[in-house]
Amino acid sequence: MSTVYVVGLGPGAGEQMTVRAEKILEACPVILGYTVYIDLVREQYPEKKFLSTPMKQEVKRCQMAFEEAVKGQDVAMVCSGDAGVYGMAGLIYEVGREYPEIKIEIIPGITAATGGAAVLGAPLMHDFAVISLSDLLTPWEQIEERLEAAAKAGFVICLYNPSSKKRADYLQKACDIFLKYRRPDTICGFVKNIGREGETYQILPLEILRETAVDMFTTVYIGTEKTMELNGKMVTPRGYREMKKEKA
Template sequence: MGKIYIVGLGPGGIFEMTNRAEEVLEGCDIIVGYTVYVDLIREDFKEKTFLATGMKQEVDRCKIVLEEALKGKKVAMVCSGDAGVYGMAGIVHEVAKDHPEVEIEVIPGVTAACSAAAVLGAPLIHDFVMISLSDLLTSWETIEKRIALAAQADFVICFYNPSSRKRHDYLEKACKIIMEYERPETVAGYVQHIGREGQNIKVCTLEEMVNAKVDMFTTVIIGNSETKVINGKMVTPRGYEKHYDV
């Protein structure tokens, strides 16, 4: 019987991948993924068969993977970041639901929130939420409600998919909702093209983030009321400084 692995690559190429992910890809017959991600690793696994599909073809990609696994192949579906965070791990399970005989294993990777946080400093040290600003599959009303409640709870907020051509003002709207609960000078930051060519980092305020020019390859983090800037880095305290001599 074949097997499906859903593998998170982390932010970049093979250097950002776990040893386990690398071993799984080495052991597979076929590697399937979105063109951009497949291209990041093609050179490192030259002897493998690659199948690349375009954007918005997620369901078709899963059907290809299932078909190959049913033929007895070991197939890896690769995703950027972690396959379980807004990734393909969910839809693969849904497409394969009538085939319990096909084993599915998710191999985790470093998700964009964590790799963005690492280059910004340490913004996710305390309770945080992840919200995707894409309304392709979720209503904007649900997204707005979640942003408001997250801000009210003083969570650090990490936005995935903060913008696209059609949704150029979504980050602006989101920041304005947060400003109803948090101060305009709340520390914020973003990272574009994490770990890839053209990586761009900015630490600023919530108010400045309203007009930030970000694209769909950007991860945005809005601090909580205690987040501060230390030597240019964005740092959310865990609370040690209240109890220890730091």
């Protein structure tokens, strides 16, 4: 029985990929994905069959993966980060209903939330919420409700897709919601091009983040009241230093 593997490459692929993901890419004769991600792995495996589709052809890409698997070969569909976080893992199961003879396996990768956190220092540490500011698949009103709920309940917040040409002011709108519940000097941060050429990061107060333009290759972190800047890194202390004994 052939398998379609959905492989998370981690941020920027290369060394941020897991050992397991690397072994699966080596073993699969066909590698398939969005053009940009295919380009990340093509050089490493010149002997493979590569297939790609541009963005907004996600269903077709999944069908292509199964059609290749039906021919009797294992297929690796590659995604940036982790396929299970705003990625293709869900859709592959949906399309897979039409191909019951093909096995599906998801190979996790480092998602931007944790990959970017490691660049900034240790911003997550506590309970956190991951929210995409893209309203392509979610109504903006629902996104606002989640921003509000997460800010109010004291989550560290990690924002995916914070901007695009058509949504230039969405991060500003999100910051206005956060400013209802958090101080203007709350420590925030963002990382651009995590794990790739041109990786940069910045740590800045919430009120300055509101005035800052970021692009779609950026992941944004909103600290809690306890988050601090420590030697140029963004750190949300977990509280080990004031740890009390667990209640009996």
